Amino acid sequence: MLIKKPSDIPYSEVTPKSLYMNRRKFLAAAAAAGAGLAGATFWKMSQSSSPVLAGTKYDNLVKSPFSTTEKVTSMNDATHYNNYYEFGTDKSDPAKNAQNFKTVPWQVSVEGEVKKKRVFQLEEIAKLAPMEERIYRHRCVEGWSIVVPWIGFPLSVLIKQFELTSKAKYVAFETLYDPKQMPGQRGSLFGSGLDWPYVEGLRMDEAMHPLALLCFGMYGESLPNQDGAPIRIVLPWKYGFKSIKSIVKIKFVESEPPTTWNKQAPNEYGFYSNVNPSVDHPRWSQATERRLGEFFKRKTLMFNGYADQVASLYNGMDLRKYY
């Protein structure tokens, strides 16, 4: 008989499949009721003020017209195949090494070209708008993709809380820097090669776009540690590394901010990094992708299939030059 250590058991396997399937029906029913009430307008819901711990269940999620009907990737895959180099560079490292990552309490500082800076507690941000379920395609620059039911509300909701100066042209984001908790950030010989803390950025119109999601959860519960707990963004039309995880700082800036993968290899990873099957990575093709769980490869879609929603942001831009 094999006695497994608790850490050997992925917590997602605790939920039996039947319960998981039923939960979605429950969510759909609850969300339908919520959506019926909310209609096309948003109204502020008072959420409980309890800390948003990993595993906390979300109910009354608003269904989004931006959700895809494609098959959702299994939660087991989405929580055990992760690129989160702060916790190691193997795909299975984050699930193993992020188990004790502390996400409570959590602050996010909003600063830069704003009239009034503010430091939020996570719970304060979570209350700003009703939580929606957004089922998005998620495409990694490496050539694999998944479909994830994210939970959150538009990033624009948070941005609109602030009076911006005229110099606020871009939004910069920063992940936590804590080598004690994040082994990948310790300076080992050569290391993973990335500069820490992880930084990302968006042009203001990209950040204000309705698809840009400020994300707190997935699969009906708050984000697992290895998926960027407790707060991240999701930009479904861009390569996955733009969807920065475990955010501690949001800063409005005047010029294009540095982004970690662009610093690492400027000829391979650009600021925009829009999913584009006709602009290859210098070392591999971006024309196809492997949807996890599928045997055959798929053709990659322009803007990851969100061209209708976002193509206008890039009118007139040479996307080969601004990759």
Next chain:
Amino acid sequence: MKWLKPPVFVLCLVPVAVLLLQAFHEPLRADSLLTALHLNPDLGANQIEKVTHTTGDWILIFLCITLAITPLRKILNQPWLIKFRRMFGLFAFFYASLHFLTYIWLDQFFDMSSILKDVAKRPFITAGFTGFVLLIPLALTSTAGWIRRLGGKRWQWLHRLIYISAIAGVVHYYWLVKSDVRLPLLYAVIVTLLLGFRALMAIRNQRRQLAANSAQPRAAFRPTEAAKDVE
């Protein structure tokens, strides 16, 4: 030491056996065995990637083992180690064939134009393809019959292609990682040491030869070093 050969042969098959157990973990039910050995019970979320990477790792490992035979038998003064060199070399070719087959079949579905484009346009694929192709003549001429047919000296020159294959393999690995170059660099160091040893040996032998030539007339016919070296 001949009795060692069968068990070593079986050990060399363990990596592919593990992959098969992981691939068919549903019907085979070997999960508890694999977990007890601290191995994953299945191939994870991206099975084809896992198979490609695992077979790739084992090519490099077997190439390094093969290249380590000559330094080891000289340093440890155990000439019988040479008897295992062919087997390890052929296992490198075996895992290389699996790796290559995974790429052209499971990854590219035998799409020849796409594969040729990859080989031509993607430097890391070019390097990998080169490394594989160079092993083919070595595998084909690995028998004693071929040593006789080619003659020891020509055979030895041909089989030095393994040096280029190993370097191509390391370059292939280095060029495919996004930022974490630690493992490719580790292999680079190992291969450099193994090839460096041979370079030093060659220089030393040359010096000895020069000294011997100047000291006495040419020795009578003796079998070439190459024919003695192989099994």
